[in-house]
Amino acid sequence: DGGITQSPKYLFRKEGQNVTLSCEQNLNHDAMYWYRQDPGQGLRLIYYSQIVNDFQKGDIAEGYSVSREKKESFPLTVTSAQKNPTAFYLCASSLQGARNQPQHFGDGTRLSIL
């Protein structure tokens, strides 16, 4: 079945360490997104990409980086500059340029600090 796969499901980071969260989709969607979910704050957009080799900062991009070398993949790196990385991270995808189309979400990665 088509969908979005995020891995790992749980991830632990040591102080000063960069970690990378994986997101792969086989829905043939052009657009992909990364969100951060904190208790009581809903979802906030970190980065998005509308096409391969292009991406844009969202509302809370500081301390994060992304790449989009393949249509299917949109990995997120949480750098040591992100001082409060503990959160639930959700990846999503959608048809590019198609308003009112739903975003499809992965099952998320929960990141914690050791």
Next chain:
Amino acid sequence: GDSVTQMEGPVTLSEEAFLTINCTYTATGYPSLFWYVQYPGEGLQLLLKATKADDKGSNKGFEATYRKETTSFHLEKGSVQVSDSAVYFCALEMNTGFQKLVFGTGTRLLVSP
């Protein structure tokens, strides 16, 4: 800027009770509106949507009507089940060049047998 406000949770109901989760929005222009549901340990799934004023979205017994005059998109269900226990997010799609969603803070629903 554009924003979505949802009622605080948790909402605790007995099985077969009537459900209402309030959602109001602030936006320039005429956004599209969505309800997403998140089951424990999972990502979000689209529950229903409405793209213009007076549209009614419906799915799995849930309904919501786009009310431009009150800038609201309240979620309702006539008879909830234990399996409906989840977190519900109201969202709007901004009128930008790409599909950017603005989410409310979510409302947790707990249904007991």
